[in-house]
Amino acid sequence: MQAVSPYREAANIIIEEGGEPLNLCYQCGLCSATCPWNLVRSFPVHMMIHEAQLGLVDFESEEVWQCVACRACVQRCPRGVEIPDIMRALRRAIVSLGIAKVPDSLRITVKNVSSVGNPLGEAAEKRADWAKDMDVSTFIEGTELLYFACCIQAYDPMIQKVARATVNILKKAQVDFGILGAKQTCCGESVRKAGMESVFQSLAQNNISVFTEAGVKTILVTSPHCYHTFTQEYPKFGGNFEVIHFSQYLARLIKDGRLKFTKELNKKVTYHDSCCLGRYAGIYDEPRQILESIPGLELVEMRDNRENSLCCGGCAGRLWMETKKGERFSDIRIEQALETGANTLAVFCPYCMLNFEDSVLTTDKAGIIEVKDIAELVQEAI
Amino acid sequence: MEDKVRIGVYICHCGTNIAGVVDVKEVTEFTRGLPSVVMAKDYIYMCSDPGQNMIKDDIKELGLSRVVVASCSPRMHERTFRQACQEAGLNPYLFDMANIREQDSWVTEDHSAATTKAKALVSAAVRRVSRQESLEVKEVPVSSSVLIVGGGIAGVQAALEIGNSEHKVYLVEREPSIGGHMAQFDKTFPTLDCASCIFTPLLSAVGHHSYIELLTHSEVEEVSGYIGNYKVKIRKRARYVDESKCTGCGVCIEKCPWKVDSEFDEGLAKRKAIYTLFPQAVPNVPVIDTEHCVYFLKGTCRACEKFCDAKAIDFEQKDELVEVEVGGIIVATGYQAFDPSTIAWYGYGRYDNVITALQFERMCNASGPTRGKIVLKDGSEPKSVAIIHCVGSRDKNYHEYCSRVCCMYALKYSHLIKEKTSAEVYQMYIDMRCFGKGYEEFYKRLSDEGINFIRGKAGEVTDRTITEEEQGKLVVVCQDTLLGSLIRVPVDMVILCTALEARSDAEGVARLFNISRSADGFFMERHPKLDPVATMTDGTFVVGCCQGPKDIPDTVAQASAAAARVLSMISKGRIEIEAATAMIDEELCSGCKICNTLCPFNAISFEEEKEVSQINQALCKGCGTCAAACPSGAITARHFTTEQIMAEIEGVLV
Incomplete structure (x- = not known):
C-alpha cells in the first residue's frame, strides 16, 4: 500500500488563491450530503476540501471543474465555509500555474470573452443590435438608469426577447433609461468562478471605467449573475454603483402603480429561484409578488423552492461545458415543474433560461411546458 | 509632606523572565535617583519568602512609608506584597506595583527598549505611590440564609449541601414541583442507573428538610442589596390547592375532565387541567392550570372541589409575595432544548416518527406516556432507529x-x-x-452491542423513497465520510439529539441577578478556570446548565462547589469589602443622576431629600466609571484620584 505525505506547498498555493476558508472545515460531510450532484452522480465535496487541506488535490481530475457554485452547501455548512471559494482557488491554481488542463469548451469560451468581450464570440460592435429597431436612447450623463443587458440577452437570438420585453416594460412605465453599446463587456461573474482571475479583472476594470466615464449612478440588470458581481465584487475594484435587479425594480413599479395590467394571463406558473438571485442575493419574494399581481395567473411552488431551490446547473462556467445527458440538473428541474401541474416555468435568469429551454427540447417536453422570463409574462399582461 | 515620604523600591528578576530582557541593575541604579526614594534593590524572586521578608525588614529598619515592587502583573502578586506591608505595620494601600513582566519583558525582545520602559514604569509607580493614602478595609456582617433559584439536580444538590450544614435555604422553583430535566430521564450514562432511583431520594430529602424551605410554583421578582445582605421578593403563584390541607390522594386529578398536552411528557401524553408533574412529585400537591381549567375559563365544572375530601381546593387563592433576606444566591435555572423544527430538512413536526431526545427519554421512562415502551406513533415497535447527533450544536x-x-x-x-x-x-x-470518567469504556461497551456508526452530519430525513426497501420508511440521507459515499438509511424512527441552549428568558434572569452572559447566551462565570461558579456580582453564583451545557456529574460537582463557596462566606459571618471605592462630595453633586444609570454594580442611588446621589460602599467595586462620568467632578475614586493618576502619567513622561 502506498502512503501519501502532506504537500504543504500545494496547500499554500490553494490558500493564496483565495481558498483559506478550507481551514475551517471539520469534515462533517454535510456539503457532500447536500450537493445537488447527488441526484445524478457522486461528488464528494468534503473529500476535495480535505485533499486541499493537505495539498493532495488531483488537479487533473474533472471534479475540479464539477462544482456549480450553487451555494446549497454553504447555506447549511455548520462552519460557514465558503466552499465555492475553495473550488475557485483550485481552478485559479490550475490557470495561473498551468499545472493541469482547462476543459476545452471552457477554454474557448473564455478566449471569446477576453478577445471580444462576450462568451458567444460575437462582434463587440453588435452588442446593442438587439435594440436596433426599438428606439432606445443611449445612456448619457443625467439619465436615471443604465440598463445593462447580459451577454446572452444581448446576443443569443433565442433570449434577446427578454431584453426587448424589459425595454417595453420600462417604456410603458415611462422610466428614464438608456443603454451603452459596444464599449461594455461581459460582467465576468462566471469567468471568475471558473478560475480565470486575470480575465475577470480586466473585464471588471473595463466596465467600471466605461460606467464611470458615462456618469452612471444606477445600473438596472436583468441577470442575477451581473447583479452578484456588480454588487459583491466590483466595489473591491473601485466600482461603486447602485445596482438593481429587474425583479426588485419591477415589483416597485407595480407597487407604486406605475405599471398597470390590462390583460388576464390564464396560466399556471411555477417559479424557479436561480442560485444567484436566491441563495446569493436573498431575493425570493419580489419575483413571487410580481407573478401574483398578474391577473388570472396561478402561482404554484415546486417541492424544492426558495432557499432549497435546485440549481439549473449553469453557473461557475458549467453553462459553457458539456454536461452529459442524464446528468443535467435542468432536466430534473423540468420534471419538478411538471409535478406541480404548471404549464409555464417562470425564470428571472438568462443562464437558467438557456438550460431549461434546452431541457424542454431534449426531453421532448415542448408543448407541455414553456419557459418564460418574468419580463415576458409581464409584457404580455400590460 | 513630600519630605516625610520614604520610598523603598524592589526590582524583581523573576528568574530570567524579567532579567533576561530588562537590565535590572541599570533600572535599580536609575531608581535610586528618583524623588523620595531612600532605597532601591534588585532580587531574583521578590514573591519568595526571603523577598517578602526583605520588604518587611526594610519597612521596620529604614522606616519606609511607601513600597514599590516592579515585577509581574498586580493580578498575580499584589495581594502577596500588600500582605507583607501590612505585616510590617504599613497600610497595604501605601504599596504600588509596576508591571515590568507582562507589560514589558514578555512583549519585546529589544533589551534596550525594555530597560527604558521598565524605568518609565518604575518612575510612574514611585511618583504615584508618594500620593497614595491609607485606606481601611471594612467588614460587613453576612446573613446566614441562602437563596437557590431552580430545583433541578443542580439546585437540589446545592440546597442539600447547605441545608445539611444547618443553614437556612430558600429553594425557589418555577414549576409546580422540583426535579427539573433530570426527573424526566429514564437512565443515566455511563452507569445506566435509573435516574429516578438515584434522584427521587434527593427530592424527598429536600421536601422533608428542616433547613430547606421549598417555594414551588414561584418566581423571584426582585433582588436588591449586596453580598451578605440581599433582599429578595418572591412571588408564590396561587396553586388553587391549599398545601396545608391537601393529602396528595390524587382524586382531583382523576376526576378532572379536561385534558391538555403534558409539558413534562414533551407532548407525547395528556395531563389534566389540575395536575402534578409526575408521580413522585415534591411537593405532592397538584396545581390548577388556569389557562385550561374550565372553571377559570367559563365559571363551571368545579369537579375537583366536589370530590376533594380534604376540602383543599381553593379557587379564591391569591398570589403571595414573600420577602426574604439572604447572604448568598445560587442561580441554577438550567437549560432548554433546542427546537429542531427550525432545521426543516430533518422533518421534525412533519413526520410523526421524528422525535426529540427528551421525547425519547419520556418514552423510555416507566412512568412515561408509553409506560417505558419504545413505540412508533401507530403503537408498533420500530425495526430500525436512526440517532442524529449535533442537531443545533456545533453549527454556526x-x-x-x-x-x-x-x-x-x-x-x-x-x-x-x-x-x-x-x-x-x-x-x-x-x-x-x-x-468523562468511564465514558470511553461505555463507548466500547456499546460498540460491542453492535451499533452502526455512520460518520457524517445527516443531510436530510425524507419520505421520498427510491427503492422498494425504503417504502413506508423514513430515509436518512447522509454522507458517510469514512466510506466516501452518500448513504441512504431507511428507518422507522429518527431521534434528534437536540442542543442544550440557554433559556429564552435568560436575559431577564441575568438582569434580575445582575450577572452577565457569554456570547452563547449562558450565564458567565467569573473566571473559566480559577473561579468557575462565581459571577462578577459578589455573593451570587451560577451552577449547572444555566452556565453552559454539562452532564450530571459536572453539574453536581459545580453545585457542591458553589455550596462550599457560599458556606465559607456565611460560616465566617462577615465579609471584607473593597476599600478602594468611590465617594461623592455632596457639596459638589448637582443631582444629575448620570452616575446612577452608569454604575455596573447598581451601587449608586439617588437620595430624594438631599437631591444628591449616594454610593453604597458595600456594592461599589471601585471601577471608577462614575468618577470619570461625573460632570461636576463630585466623585472621587479612592486609590485612583486625579492627583495619583496625573502623577503616574508624569512619571512615565519624564
Missing part, C-alpha cells in the same frame, strides 16, 4: 458550541433500544466525544 447557523452530553446519551439510547426492541440502531455522528 444555530449554536456554535458542543452540547457535551449528546454523544453519551445517544450511546445510552442505543443500549435502551437494543434492550427493549430488536431494532437496528444507526448513529449519524461527526465526532464521538466520550471524555
